[in-house]
Amino acid sequence: MALNMIVCVKQVPDPEAPASAFKVDEAAKRVIPAGGVAQVVSQFDGIAVEAALRIKDALGDGKITIISMGPASARDAIKHGLAMGADEGVLLCDDAFENGDSYTTALALAKAIEKIGEYDLVLFGRQATDWDAGTTGSGVAEMLGIPSVTLAKSVTVKDGKIAVERVLLEGYDTIEAPLPAAVTISNELGEPRYPKLQQIMQAARKQVTTWTAADLGLDASQVGRQAVRLNLERLFQPVSEVECEVIEGETPEETAQKLAQRLREEKIL
Amino acid sequence: MANGIMVVAETSGGSVAPITTEVLGAARRVADQMGQPVQAALLGSGVEGLAKDLIAHGADQVYVVDDPLLEKYSNDGYTAAMQKVVAQADPAAVLGGQTDVGRDLIPRLAFRLGSTAAMDCLNVMAQDGKVMVERPCYGGNARAIHSFNTSPVLATIRSKAQDPLPRDDSRQGQVTKVDAGLDASAIRDKIVAHEEVAEEGIRLEDAEVIVAGGRGIGSAEGFAILEELAKVLGGAVGATRAACDNGWRPVSEQIGLTGKIVGPTLYFAVGISGASQHMAGCSGAKTIVAINKDPEAIVFKSSRFGIVDDYKKVMPALLEACKKLKA
Numbered sequence: 001m002a003l004n005m006i007v008c009v010k011q012v013p014d015p016e017a018p019a020s021a022f023k024v025d026e027a028a029k030r031v032i033p034a035g036g037v038a039q040v041v042s043q044f045d046g047i048a049v050e051a052a053l054r055i056k057d058a059l060g061d062g063k064i065t066i067i068s069m070g071p072a073s074a075r076d077a078i079k080h081g082l083a084m085g086a087d088e089g090v091l092l093c094d095d096a097f098e099n100g101d102s103y104t105t106a107l108a109l110a111k112a113i114e115k116i117g118e119y120d121l122v123l124f125g126r127q128a129t130d131w132d133a134g135t136t137g138s139g140v141a142e143m144l145g146i147p148s149v150t151l152a153k154s155v156t157v158k159d160g161k162i163a164v165e166r167v168l169l170e171g172y173d174t175i176e177a178p179l180p181a182a183v184t185i186s187n188e189l190g191e192p193r194y195p196k197l198q199q200i201m202q203a204a205r206k207q208v209t210t211w212t213a214a215d216l217g218l219d220a221s222q223v224g225r226q227a228v229r230l231n232l233e234r235l236f237q238p239v240s241e242v243e244c245e246v247i248e249g250e251t252p253e254e255t256a257q258k259l260a261q262r263l264r265e266e267k268i269l
Numbered sequence: 270m271a272n273g274i275m276v277v278a279e280t281s282g283g284s285v286a287p288i289t290t291e292v293l294g295a296a297r298r299v300a301d302q303m304g305q306p307v308q309a310a311l312l313g314s315g316v317e318g319l320a321k322d323l324i325a326h327g328a329d330q331v332y333v334v335d336d337p338l339l340e341k342y343s344n345d346g347y348t349a350a351m352q353k354v355v356a357q358a359d360p361a362a363v364l365g366g367q368t369d370v371g372r373d374l375i376p377r378l379a380f381r382l383g384s385t386a387a388m389d390c391l392n393v394m395a396q397d398g399k400v401m402v403e404r405p406c407y408g409g410n411a412r413a414i415h416s417f418n419t420s421p422v423l424a425t426i427r428s429k430a431q432d433p434l435p436r437d438d439s440r441q442g443q444v445t446k447v448d449a450g451l452d453a454s455a456i457r458d459k460i461v462a463h464e465e466v467a468e469e470g471i472r473l474e475d476a477e478v479i480v481a482g483g484r485g486i487g488s489a490e491g492f493a494i495l496e497e498l499a500k501v502l503g504g505a506v507g508a509t510r511a512a513c514d515n516g517w518r519p520v521s522e523q524i525g526l527t528g529k530i531v532g533p534t535l536y537f538a539v540g541i542s543g544a545s546q547h548m549a550g551c552s553g554a555k556t557i558v559a560i561n562k563d564p565e566a567i568v569f570k571s572s573r574f575g576i577v578d579d580y581k582k583v584m585p586a587l588l589e590a591c592k593k594l595k596a
């Protein structure tokens with residue numbers, strides 16, 4: 001069975017950049033883009049591409065389409081997925097999409113998926129590593145009217161059904177659902193494969209289609225700032241109020257002794 | 270007019286889950302400020318008896334959907350049942366815990382109601398007659414405060430972020446049964462197997478002392494000294510994602526944004542750089558002690574005490590010192 005898979009990816013500032021590079025413009029309620037911080041595929045989304053590739057490998061067949069909503073640079077995030085082994089890409093790019101929330105994002109993605117038409121499995125990262133919202137996958141599933149399973153550490157497809165191992169706080173569940181379905185992928189799935197140079201060159205030739213809001217039958221009042229459910233009242237950096245007391249000694253024994261003593265004095269131990 | 274702060278209740282081992290008592294505490298505080306009632310939604314099979322416990326923990330009104338189809342969690346079943354409850358109660362806000370159930374159910378419910386949800390919130394507050402929520406974002410580097418343009422507000426609350434109310438069995442409340450009219454054929458996602466990863470010893474979430482190690486530990490064997498210290502102090506061992514990804518520790522020990530959220534009295538961060546995604550899981554600790562050979566490590570910024578040295582030198586000495594203290 002040739003399975004049609006769609007993976008939704010987002011481009012984000014590298015979340016593992018040093019914390020010192022992270023600055024917020026409180027007046028503008030936005031993060032100040034730091035020079036030198038790369039734009040990368042949101043970690044869990046890269047793992048979602050990996051999940052799709054593993055399913056394709058296991059079935060020996062299938063088509064993987066990467067969709068990303070974002071600025072023109074988000075094409076790089078799609079190209080990365082194509083270099084990993086996905087087949088086609090769709091970029092949703094329009095000023096009208098700007099300053100949306102996960103509701104407007106899910107709406108645009110759902111419309112794009114409906115426009116693609118043929119889909120059996122839609123995959124997402126468990127949360128985007130900028131806003132950490134963790135809602136878009138459920139939203140797209142709801143708008144498409146298909147079942148959703150979140151936080152997967154493995155997904156297998158058999159007999160028109162998916163079996164998902166879902167990560168719990170203690171252990172995991174195995175969940176079955178009929179296709180078409182949506183699944184969000186967690187890091188427990190494993191590391192995404194790294195594209196080889198040859199694949200990167202091949203990806204350059206793979207097709208990336210660009211759609212605007214109008215192409216999806218949406219206008220600016222339905223997506224972007226005007227349509228948000230969630231208002232951003234304030235964005236700020238939390239300040240830590242602790243003053244670190246550095247314990248020093250001539251020998252490790254003395255240092256350790258002093259620490260133990262301080263913890264005792266403070267009634268912590 | 271929407272009225273009431275609704276809590277989606279969860280049970281654990283036949284009683285009200287601790288997280289639910291925390292969310293009820295938060296709901297009570299906001300509801301009192303707004304002059305609104307606290308409602309609880311209790312979903313499951315054979316759960317009706319717990320309604321009185323929800324009242325004792327702060328609910329004024331409990332909506333019970335008791336249905337065999339809700340015995341196990343399913344996204345389809347629980348979303349449909351919650352949709353019914355929300356339609357009947359018309360709350361101004363629906364709050365759940367950031368739990369296995371909450372993180373799956375609340376977003377789906379939100380979109381069914383034509384909205385979205387704010388996940389993993391640290392705080393809920395009433396401001397100018399509106400419910401607002403505060404949540405971490407950018408891996409814990411930033412905080413956002415949100416209001417909603419649509420009603421109801423939908424959010425989940427992080428565990429240990431809010432205090433429960435003391436249980437009060439004299440509290441009075443109303444119990445309303447709701448027939449969700451569930452249809453078995455409409456429940457598409459089904460749990461077919463469940464595996465519990467049993468933690469040895471003390472659960473991380475319950476531990477008063479946690480000795481956590483990171484990439485700086487260098488190997489699985491390196492954790493032996495952390496285990497010994499944890500044992501002497503009656504605590505548990507935790508790890509960073511780097512340590513878990515390396516296979517040195519089981520993922521069940523991972524602390525952080527994508528791991529466990531802990532709140533011990535004392536947290537040792539050993540060979541841990543202090544990345545925001547890790548600190549997101551332990552910022553609830555009362556005292557953090559960092560042991561790191563790099564004096565510039567960012568972890569010292571959130572630590573009360575610090576030792577700048579190789580853990581291999583410090584930890585054996587610290588183990589001895591703690592043994593003496595405990596003797």
Ligand SMILES: Cc1cc2nc3c(=O)[nH]c(=O)nc-3n(C[C@H](O)[C@H](O)[C@H](O)COP(=O)(O)OP(=O)(O)OC[C@H]3O[C@@H](n4cnc5c(N)ncnc54)[C@H](O)[C@@H]3O)c2cc1C
Binds near residue numbers: 542578580
């Ligand atoms: C979306 C996302 C989610 C994430 N979720 C989590 C999460 O839930 N939990 C988590 O932990 N991380 C998480 N991370 C990863 C996180 O960003 C960091 O990469 C990770 O926490 C780093 O782990 P570490 O401190 O062990 O390693 P490093 O950052 O490599 O730090 C190692 C430290 O050890 C010190 N060291 C080395 N040798 C010694 C020695 N001999 N003695 C003393 N000190 C020594 C070094 O000076 C250094 O400070 C997430 C990342 C992303 C992007």
